[in-house]
Amino acid sequence: MDGHGDMGLLEHFDPSLVGRMKEDGYESRSGSDNIEGASGEDQDVGDDQRPKKKYNRHTANQIQELESFFKECPHPDEKQRSELSRRLGLESKQIKFWFQNRRTQMKTQLERHENVILRQENDKLRAENELLKQNMSDPICNNCGGPMVPGPVAYEQQQLRIENARLKDELGRVCALANKFLGRPLTSSADPVSPFGSNTKLDLAVGRNGYGNLGHTDNMLPMGLDNNGGVMMPLMKPIGNAVGNEVPYDRSMFVDLAxxxxxxxxxxxxxxxxxxxxxxxxxxxxxxxxxxxxxxxxxxxxxxxxxxxxxxxxxxxxxxxxxxxxxxxxxxxxxxxxxxxxxxxxxxxxxxxxxxxxxxxxxxxxxxxxxxxxxxxxxxxxxxxxxxxxxxxxxxxxxxxxxxxxxxxxxxxxxxxxxxxxxxxxxxxxxxxxxxxxxxxxxxxxxxxxxxxxxxxxxxxxxxxxxxxxxxxxxxxxxxMAMLMSPTISGEGQRAINMGGKKSMLKLARRMVDNFCSGVCASTLHNWGNLVVENVSEDVRILTRKSINEPGDPDGIVLSASTSVWLPVSQQRLFEFLRDEQSRSQWDILSNGGMLQEMVQIPKGQGHWNCVSVLRSTAVDANVNENNMLILQETWNDVSGSLVVYAPVNMQSLSVVMTGGDSTYVALLPSGFVILPDNSFSNGEPNENQVKRDRDGNIGSGSFLTVGFQILASNLPSAKLTLESVETVHNLISCTMQRIKTAFN
Missing domain, CATH: 3.30.530.20 (START domain)
Structure with a gap:
């Protein structure tokens, strides 16, 4: 009885059941009677060995205090029992026996209530059985309405009857368990009622107005998660708490809310x-x-x-x-x-x-x-x-x-x-x-x-x-998903990639975008810490995190800087400018003044702008050639916004991924842009002196541009962060934003 398996029963117990049980002839000893030297949970012993029981009647105040504490904690520990003993003037042994008796009493009441429900269910089944026997003994023809001579019952029909009886028995057990779990009676003989009335063919064709009778849900079952012949849905135990310590809660309330x-x-x-x-x-x-x-x-x-x-x-x-x-x-x-x-x-x-x-x-x-x-x-x-x-x-x-x-x-x-x-x-x-x-x-x-x-x-x-x-x-x-199943990519000057290579590349690009978003939004995907530096603008957020020795995580201290601005430039024009390899040198400080050449493109949608690409710089620079670095980039653009995210990747590591190898161990430091459309000046950003047209002459067309950069501030996680590293990433984001503004005058 001390097990926690009965907690669900105690939490949902209806005190009014006690009164109803007494009316039905179920009377039990009150929990206010304390029996010294024995409890409802004691093991059986011989009559001559059992000590004489001594009954003590507790006061009304003591009973009220004990009942109130029992509702909060049916299983008090030794410390709690000592506190109750001191407060109520009772011995600790009396407190212990009272709670044992109270738990035994509660379980007995619940079992008796369950028996009442099972008896009612049994009466219903017996009545249905009698009705079936009567119909079988006096069958009527559906065509003429006269008596019908019964023939031999087919084997399949016998099996169906046996299966029907088995299902009814199983349904009764499920309902009994649901009664315990939810703390309220549930019927197992509910008639299957369609939640949409009599209209089973809903008017749901594309192009028609309305969803037919979808709004008419008044006929839903009380527990209405499904009404397959009145069968109650299966209930499962918690799988664990992702955000804190698990505590009991009323699931029936959640069902009603849903x-x-x-x-x-x-x-x-x-x-x-x-x-x-x-x-x-x-x-x-x-x-x-x-x-x-x-x-x-x-x-x-x-x-x-x-x-x-x-x-x-x-x-x-x-x-x-x-x-x-x-x-x-x-x-x-x-x-x-x-x-x-x-x-x-x-x-x-x-x-x-x-x-x-x-x-x-x-x-x-x-x-x-x-x-x-x-x-x-x-x-x-x-x-x-x-x-x-x-x-x-x-x-x-x-x-x-x-x-x-x-x-x-x-x-x-x-x-x-x-x-x-x-x-x-x-x-x-x-x-x-x-x-x-x-x-x-x-x-x-x-x-x-x-x-x-x-x-x-x-x-x-x-x-x-x-x-x-x-x-x-x-x-x-x-x-x-549809493009992924398309034939192997092969284009002019581009390297062909098989299905395994495409999946590995998309997986790597997905991790790159996730890391970029985490560095901008400070989500809990990574353990970011916020830095406040005097020389950094309040509109630029600087975050830092240390390596946690996970695959694909750069070794050392990572700095992330991000900010957002409003620009009087349409979303489409700004996206095309940032994605165009020819104009890359106008804003990308790390391109060393050269253009980028697309080596590989993996389409992710119908437009050429929705893809994952591998880029190579055409700049003649000793450091670039020595490091053999390529650029992995993902872009997409639609009416809801645009994204351009990229990261330098070692050529050897990327070659392994493009052949279908594991991308988990490829380290990434992503940077990029996110554009949200703004079709009005209702945000109050432009003043009277600012241009209220984009370069295409569209009045009221603008966009919100977010830019973010991540750099490796130190190769050692134990190293201390220097002010020079913070100023470097701050200057990088400031210069990039200024170059973009200059490009659009």
Whole structure:
């Protein structure tokens, strides 16, 4: 009885059950009676050896104190028992026996309550059995309505009946376990009701308005993660805590929260939803907050007074079917792999349900993740949330995320909450061509005071964490998967690479981009420390970290410098300038004034700008030739933004990777640029004296440029960081930014 396996029962026990049990004739000894010298957990001994029991009636105050402490800790240790003994004026032995008796009493009550439920379930099955016997003894023909002469029962039918009986027995055991686990009765004989009413053929064709009856979810089951014939979803134990010490929490509350979030996502994702209205300029959709507040109650509590709201919605076609996409979304590692520029890292905390029938429908997870905008001006968002997946119809799925209310659990209560993820996620619908249409909704509340003034309009407009970025990243990922299966690359003056070489190169490029983003955003992917130096501009962030002797980690001390600026240059023009090998010498100080030649290109998308490349400098320089250095570079560009990240790599190491070798041990010090579009001057950045047109003459067209550099300040991790190293990386970023501004006048 001292085992912790009964904690789940104690946490969810309903005190009202005791009264109901007494009415049913189940009376037990009160826990307030203390029996000295024995307890409910003592081993059996002979009657002549058992000492005479002495009963002591505790006072009402003592019972109240003991009951209150029992709710918090059913298994007090010796120190706690001594404290209670001193406070209540009882012997430590009396305290120990009281808690033992109370635990025994609690378990007995729960077992009796379970027997009552099993008896009711048995009565239902017996009634169903009698009804089946009656129907079998007096069968009626479905065609004529007259009596039908029974024939011999087929062997297959007998097997089906046996299997049906076995499944009912198993269902009863599952429901009994669920009663223990959730602390509330669950019926196993619920009629299978479609969550979408009688309309089973939803109007979900691409090009039609609306998602049919997706919004009508009033008929969902109380525990509605799936309603396969009323079968309850399997419940799993926690897999461990990724962010702190594991503590008990009420999972049934999380299930209710996830179901409410799913209902909200389905309704808010409908194309003709009144919650979305056109902005004043007739462009993008904006959330009608008044209509939203009238339609949906706050599922995670009221918004803090210092928080602001961002909400966006976007649709797009993705080169994958719905089931494959759902599998990846419900795999945390696969989910992070799909969104390298949006998620720095993530880990599962708990798998509450793994789904039903071998599918992901009904799967419910608790996840901790770090979301990022690649700029030193936007802090990383630490969010702990639930993710629920549900199949809405054939070929139609929904995946929803919702933050856990900080009042509902205290896994990381010491960390202040700076962002809350309101019901967000996607509706996925299969198309006839093997692709799927994805409607993505992003809805968050966050503390705007932590964001730099320059980037506040970026976040409020949805260009930072909005749905458009998620859809664009999703499309890029599956375009890359499709291009990866294309024939071997061979072009004029370029080296051919086989499938193994392409995979190794893409893996190395992915690590390069991850390291670059970590150095700019200061995510926990690496253990960065912030440096504050007097001679460094406050708009430039300097970070430092030491080598941790991991494969691919440079030996020594790494410095990272990054900053962001607004430029009156369109995103497309700025990206083409930074990516063009011919204009590289205008901004790249390390190019030694020479141009770059592309040796290898691995396409990652339809446009030539989405690729991983290997570049070689044409500059005649003794040091360059002596080091035999090449440049690994990844670039992509779409409506949500652009990226150019590069790193010098030893020629021998890169040759091994291009032939399919292991890329884990290749050291990287990445640098690069990230561009976010800005189609208005609403951010207040330009003043009256600044140009309000880009070089193409477009009024109100600009972009936010983030630049970051990483250098090796010392070859020894134990060495002390010098001011010269900090000034070097600061001058590098300042000169590069100045050269870019000069190139655009």
């Amino acid at each position: 179901l409410a979030a799913m209902d909200e996502l389905i309704k808010i994702a409908q194309i003709e939803s009144p919650i979305w209205i056109k902005s004043l300029d007739g462009g993008k959709e904006v959330l009608n907050h008044e209509e939203y507040m009238r339609t949906f109650p706050p599922c995670i509590g009221m918004k803090p007074s210092n928080f602001v709201t961002e909400a966006t919605r976007e649709s797009g076609v993705v080169l994958v079917n719905s089931s494959a996409l759902v599998e990846t979304l419900m795999d945390v590692n696969g989910w992070v792999e799909m969104f390298p520029s949006l998620i720095s890292r993530a880990a599962p905390i708990d798998i509450i349900s793994s789904g039903i029938g071998g599918t992901k429908s009904g799967a419910l997870q608790m996840i901790h993740a770090e979301f990022q905008v690649i700029s030193p001006f936007v802090p990383v968002r630490q969010v702990k949330f639930l993710r629920l997946c549900k199949q809405l119809a054939e070929g139609v799925w929904a995946v929803v995320d919702v933050s856990i209310n900080e009042n509902q659990e205290n896994l990381n209560a010491q960390t202040p909450v700076t962002c809350r993820r309101l019901p967000s996620g996607c509706i996925i619908q299969d198309m006839n061509n093997g692709c799927c249409k994805v409607t993505w909704v992003e809805h968050s509340e966050y503390d705007e005071s932590a964001v730099h003034q320059l980037f506040r309009p970026v976040l409020s407009s949805g260009k930072g964490f909005g749905a458009q970025r998620w859809i664009a990243a999703l499309q890029r990922y599956y375009e890359c």
